[in-house]
Amino acid sequence: MKEYQTITEISGPLVFAEVDEAIGYDEIVEIETAQGETLRGQVLESSEGVVAIQVFEGTSGIDQKASVRFLGETMKMPVTEDLLGRVLDGSGRPIDGGPDIVPEERQDIVGAAINPYSREYPEEFIETGVSAIDGMNTLVRGQKLPIFSSSGQPHSELAMQIARQASVPEEEAGEDDEGSEFAVIFGAMGITAEEANEFMEDFERTGALERSVVFMNLADDPAVERTVTPRMVLTTAEYLAFEKDYHVLVILTDMTNYCEALREIGAAREEVPGRRGYPGYMYTDLAQLYERAGRIQGREGSVTQIPILTMPGDDDTHPIPDLTGYITEGQIYVDPDLNSQGLEPPVNVLPSLSRLMDDGIGEGLTREDHADVSDQMYAAYAEGEDLRDLVNIVGREALSERDNKYLDFADRFEEEFIDQGFDTNRGLEETLDIGWDLLSMLPTEELNRVDEEFIEKYYREDVSADADEAETEATAD
């Protein structure tokens, strides 16, 4: 392997070097500084005679005397089932003091696109035990469903609750697919050590660590490394899912930091920036991560992704949530207002969505009335929410009896349906029953999204009678 001492330019995270052989695009590079430190990078552009290299650890310490080695291959992740229980850095090197990893295979981290013809449509319900998700935004195996949050919000608690609770049913049920075990892969990108510790403690407390792989790129780790961390994570996930039959849940946090790293590299390359300074190819880049979720025909396992992102300025039109929402199969909104009201989890269901819900629920999958209940609750909560603005202006007395019922519905929906606590694991039946408790506050004629047959079966006359009584009392006062 040839060594070059031909660095011509160093700019931000980039190094340019002259070469006299053909270097492959995306190839891995090692740079040894004069101090003897070895840094790793990747070829971003390869021309005859000169290459541009992006250095993961950042370029500080590199000078023109540093030597450059091209490894002749693209970035690989050593994979093996033994990764379960291990903690690695953002480039996949163990940092838990454990033994060296003996890989079964070394896989390209870029990952080829799954042929859409070979995919299996995801429709297997995952019970997360969280009503806002199971009832209203159902998650299925192989889905990519991000959490849209903002800084200071309890998105990690929600993600941990899902990871903890989602793993239970399959093992209890111990169904026919004996081989399909559950694994969690956690990819931290630029989060604080404190946040990372919360996850680690939760993993240790619940014994989840032994069926987890943790990749840690923390806030003080190199920013450019963040562009490879999720690829390492997903390569491991694909291996475990599609070669070792695991149902893998991937949690990536925080995608915002990943995108910042992309922006930094783009700026250093003096690329024409896209919206708000982010690279024009960010959609494609994110798609190449998110689309690695899914199921494949003839394979047992699945890759389910829950990426977390903090929306700058809590603005979902910002390119990071915007492009994400265009790629993922829905999104769960963590809402600062609901959080300050003390709701746990503070999920705002209205802008939230699970695109794969429709095929994953219903008779034989969850329960026959699931879709209708969910639809009707959406409509009712939205109506109640609207009326809250009006009530501030005209007062409750000025509203009709009907409007008042919707206002009450919205309040109770938040208190009873959403605010279940981070430690409560609710079964789907319970979630839907609470749904019916709430819907029964409304007269049956209002339930125009629910099939008459289900109204017959599940509507609670006693609740609606109570509501009517309360109403008459209130108006009598």
Added chain:
Amino acid sequence: MSQTAQTVREDGVIASVSGPVVVARNLDARMNDVVYVGEEGLMGEVIEIEDDTTTIQVYEETSGISPGEPVENTGEPLSVDLGPGLLDTIYDGVQRPLDVLEDKMGSPYLDRGVDAPGIELDKKWEFEPAVEEGDEVGRGDVVGVVEETVTIDHKVMVPPDALDEGETAEVVDVKSGSFTVEETVAELDTGVEIRMRQEWPVREARPTVEKKTPRTPLVSGQRILDGLFPIAKGGTAAIPGPFGSGKTVTQHQLAKYADADIIIYVGCGERGNEMTEVIDDFPELEDPATGNPLMARTSLIANTSNMPVAARESCVYTGITIAEFYRDMGYDVALMADSTSRWAEAMREISSRLEEMPGEEGYPAYLAARLSQFYERAGYFDNINGTEGSVSAIGAVSPPGGDFSEPVTQNTLRIVKTFWALDADLAERRHFPSINWNESYSLYKDQLDPWFQEEVADDWPEKRQWAVDVLDEETELQEIVQLVGKDALPEDQQLTLEVARYLREAYLQQNAFHPVDTYCPPAKTYLMLTTIETLNDEAFDALEAGVPIEEIIDIDSAPKINRIGVQEDYEEYVDELKSEITEELRSLY
């Protein structure tokens, strides 16, 4: 490849690689020539030539490719294979059949450097001649027919480039029986041999005689579309909306229920699972016109967001060229592209790698021109063989942040004649389809009225206008309600709000996932509207007769309007409901 003589051209070598863009040296090429790049022979297309350097967009991943590797020129522009076998197939953006790729690659992942013909070369088709020896034929003329699917008879045509415009030739030989697409089925006295397979460069529109004013609706079975904002066969439409507002579901609904003969569905830079859903569902679903499986009239093009970006740029061209081919056979073709924004972004990405001067928001200056060239290929046409056929083009648009003032939405709106504006607020409250009735429009409305009057009801236009007026009035009244509450309005206005609510909840909303409601024939759309109008008229009579508004609003029969959508036997249901409403209201005074 095609009949045109192949010129031998010089091959070159790679000078640099940056993502999907490769620069080659010493390559003798013309613009848009297809080339094979590197040792692995990755497919690419020439997009810029300057002196002795040629820039190529590569349709496959370029990791590991290095300078010095060879570049081979085919000397042919990017073309599609046309012939029987296009239907009931799923392609990537450069017309490689995805099932064949799975087979050849032996993996569920898309590997590179694997090519495959667009139509099966060794399959035999039963060719039935439509001409006899001695007949004179011109370009585009049908020389025979094969049954491509249970639904579609495939017309084998004289390729448009086989003869000059106006030129005819004598058929000197014509066969009958079982042939592959590469075998000669007819021969002309000019020496031209006609095969079932032809090629056509994707960036070039297939010739026609004339574009005509479209006068037939593309009936979609979606109430708000057929009822308020219809698109014509041969028309153009845009569906812009933020993520989650219903672009894809609307496109899928059109692909399932539109009364076109042929559907070309282009998944451009969107989700893999959405294409899988189509692949899974369409063979099972019935074409409402024929009862045959939907796939029998459908061709899918899937270049999902994680597939190479250059092939995303080409996939809409692949789609529209296939659409034109069936139009030439005299069919009504509808093409859905989801999403044209991803196509525009692919242009932007390539353009920025070429370091072209960026226009608005980094899009290349030719964005508007490309969009209009694409939509111009839609239309209702007199074909060169004397038949009539149409291509309707419906493009989803994905504006960043849902802001319609961005370049792709704006440039699209300048061209298309139907605008279905999706609205995130409606989607949040699960009002589906979330098409905003205040912002949307159709410029075909008036020219399609005669059809609806003839086929559905004489007063179709008046009924539509009535609904639009009520909805307009509601919008105005809602502004007042926001300030003072509903009860402060005069009683007649309260009643209008109530009627408008039924229009919104029963008529405008339609559940794509309900087995019955998902498809609403125009007759049902009409009856639903007249039922709401009955309520309106009877209720206003009652109000005038002095019945208090609360009693009117409270009648038991009115909420049944919301159930019309899910009724299979809607005629009977509507009849009964109308009399029930009338009786109940009249009994109040």
